[in-house]
Amino acid sequence: MNTVAIIVEAPRAGFWRRWLMRSEALRGYLLLSPTLLVMLGIMVIPMVGMVVLSFWTQHAGNTFDTTLTLKNYTDAFTRDMYRILFMRSLGISLLTTLFTVLLAYPMAYFVAFHVKRHKMVWIILMTLPFWTSYLLRVFAWKIILGYNGAINSGLISMGVISEPLTILLYNPTAVVITLTHAWAAFAILPIYVSLEKIDRSLLEAATDLGDGPVARFFRIVLPLSLPGIIAASVLIFIPTVGDYVTPSLVGGTDGYMISNAIQFQFARGNNWPLGAALALSSMVIVTAIVLVYVTVIRRLTARIG
Amino acid sequence: MSGIGREKNRPLAIYAVFYLAFLYLPVLFLPVFSVNDSIYISFPLKGFTWQWYESMIGNEPMLNSLMNSIRVALATATISTLLGIFAAKAVTRYTLPGARPVIATIMLPLVVPEIILGTALLIVIMQAGGTLSLLTVTLGHILLCVPFSMAVLMSRFEGFDRSMEEASADLGENAWWTFWRVTLPMAMPGITSSFLLCFTISFDEFIMAFFLGSTDPTLPVFMWNQLRFPQRLPGVLALGSCILLASFFVIALAEYLRRRSSFNSDPGAITID
Numbered sequence: 063m064n065t066v067a068i069i070v071e072a073p074r075a076g077f078w079r080r081w082l083m084r085s086e087a088l089r090g091y092l093l094l095s096p097t098l099l100v101m102l103g104i105m106v107i108p109m110v111g112m113v114v115l116s117f118w119t120q121h122a123g124n125t126f127d128t129t130l131t132l133k134n135y136t137d138a139f140t141r142d143m144y145r146i147l148f149m150r151s152l153g154i155s156l157l158t159t160l161f162t163v164l165l166a167y168p169m170a171y172f173v174a175f176h177v178k179r180h181k182m183v184w185i186i187l188m189t190l191p192f193w194t195s196y197l198l199r200v201f202a203w204k205i206i207l208g209y210n211g212a213i214n215s216g217l218i219s220m221g222v223i224s225e226p227l228t229i230l231l232y233n234p235t236a237v238v239i240t241l242t243h244a245w246a247a248f249a250i251l252p253i254y255v256s257l258e259k260i261d262r263s264l265l266e267a268a269t270d271l272g273d274g275p276v277a278r279f280f281r282i283v284l285p286l287s288l289p290g291i292i293a294a295s296v297l298i299f300i301p302t303v304g305d306y307v308t309p310s311l312v313g314g315t316d317g318y319m320i321s322n323a324i325q326f327q328f329a330r331g332n333n334w335p336l337g338a339a340l341a342l343s344s345m346v347i348v349t350a351i352v353l354v355y356v357t358v359i360r361r362l363t364a365r366i367g
Numbered sequence: 368m369s370g371i372g373r374e375k376n377r378p379l380a381i382y383a384v385f386y387l388a389f390l391y392l393p394v395l396f397l398p399v400f401s402v403n404d405s406i407y408i409s410f411p412l413k414g415f416t417w418q419w420y421e422s423m424i425g426n427e428p429m430l431n432s433l434m435n436s437i438r439v440a441l442a443t444a445t446i447s448t449l450l451g452i453f454a455a456k457a458v459t460r461y462t463l464p465g466a467r468p469v470i471a472t473i474m475l476p477l478v479v480p481e482i483i484l485g486t487a488l489l490i491v492i493m494q495a496g497g498t499l500s501l502l503t504v505t506l507g508h509i510l511l512c513v514p515f516s517m518a519v520l521m522s523r524f525e526g527f528d529r530s531m532e533e534a535s536a537d538l539g540e541n542a543w544w545t546f547w548r549v550t551l552p553m554a555m556p557g558i559t560s561s562f563l564l565c566f567t568i569s570f571d572e573f574i575m576a577f578f579l580g581s582t583d584p585t586l587p588v589f590m591w592n593q594l595r596f597p598q599r600l601p602g603v604l605a606l607g608s609c610i611l612l613a614s615f616f617v618i619a620l621a622e623y624l625r626r627r628s629s630f631n632s633d634p635g636a637i638t639i640d
């Protein structure tokens with residue numbers, strides 16, 4: 063009797079389970095649908111629209127010739143001006159990423175391994191400046207590096223120099239310095255998290271097996287904190303390539319980046335399809351670089367591991 | 368917990384102090400020059416004055432843009448947090464097939480430059496015959512804020528004890544009251560910090576407001592327009608200092624609430640994925 067019941071019950075239980083699972087997925091997606099619909103409307107559709115527009119041609123006024131053409135992309139990739147802007151944007155972002163990660167790492171390391179009490183205070187202390195206005199933080203560097211700025215006027219009033227230095231502001235270096243400051247939190251936090259996750263007994267094991275502090279760092283801490291370094295680099299590299307505020311305020315014409323060209327095409331240049339093509343090209347280039355970077359690092363660490 | 372950590376590392380500690388100075392000093396120049404009695408932003412300081420602050424009081428366009436920013440930020444924070452609650456609850460409460468790509472899609476704005484998101488939205492709005500206003504700015508801000516809201520709330524919901532909701536149901540509460548009396552109070556710290564976070568992001572946001580805004584600006588766009596006039600710089604600095612102070616308070620509060628509610632959860636979850 064019992065066995066019969068079990069045999070009869072079993073497929074039914076399976077059926078109900080599957081039905082429940084399916085309905086669970088259904089209920090989950092129902093709950094998710096408002097968010098998905100909104101994101102569809104304000105992100106997916108606009109991105110598709112941008113792709114379509116980038117194959118059109120701008121007419122005088124605000125009309126478009128909707129015959130599909132690759133002209134905008136050939137312009138984006140062959141004109142010297144855009145090539146220079148692409149290369150410069152990538153160069154500035156790569157340097158910014160490198161410096162930001164290098165400078166933030168010891169700080170994150172310090173808080174993760176050497177701060178015993180009040181870690182939370184330190185974390186808040188490190189991240190607090192970054193929740194203030196981005197515009198103001200960038201502008202602050204204009205005050206510091208400017209012709210009559212803090213460094214120049216400070217040095218003059220101390221008698222170190224007689225004429226203001228003009229090499230401080232309006233060049234790619236100023237952009238890199240400003241971005242390195244502006245994006246620091248995006249390096250500190252991921253690196254800190256990955257360092258904090260490291261199992262401390264691994265360090266003890268390394269010490270017991272005769273590793274000194276330096277060997278221990280390179281053989282254990284650094285490899286295990288790579289996820290944080292990867293996350294930090296990606297999070298800084300991608301948005302800084304497209305940064306508009308910093309090159310506009312401290313870059314000068316020598317420090318203009320691709321976003322200035324994009325903005326120009328959407329404003330005075332009034333060539334939206336070209337602007338769209340420039341924006342999408344930079345996004346594709348950046349994504350490609352990031353994918354290569356992440357793959358290479360993963361391969362390297364796989365070999366080490 | 369021996370080995371590393373117990374040993375003191377003085378050079379590292381000194382570096383940490385310098386690094387913090389590097390983070391804070393540039394920002395602190397703003398309040399310093401905002402009370403300097405000169406329209407030139409340069410050393411040596413001339414003398415102390417409140418005049419740049421006083422001149423803010425009767426500045427109609429500035430107050431107007433401040434109100435605009437507050438309205439946009441309130442709308443953004445409310446809507447983004449609501450959308451974040453739906454999404455975070457859905458992916459943590461139910462086992463969804465294909466949850467990872469869905470989460471990745473919602474998180475996408477974190478890894479696309481703002482200028483691209485902004486211009487894409489601009490294209491669609493203009494092609495649909497829409498006009499730019501504070502409403503379109505709000506749409507842009509919601510796009511930026513939903514990923515943050517969802518990440519904050521996911522880390523909150525993940526530590527959620529489902530048995531509490533089940534107990535409530537077993538004790539005869541229906542789904543509606545279970546939500547109000549159990550789920551919501553437990554999620555409240557996450558909701559508060561999501562709201563504050565979104566408010567701050569929106570309040571400070573420039574690129575979206577710049578591309579999607581009309582001639583009725585938000586505060587950052589107003590400041591941007593002021594930066595072209597050297598004689599208005601001290602006024603902008605005074606305004607900036609006030610914003611700085613307010614942001615510090617809001618964020619310290621939000622951070623405090625978030626860390627207190629989920630200190631063990633993974634802050635990196637906001638950023639990766």
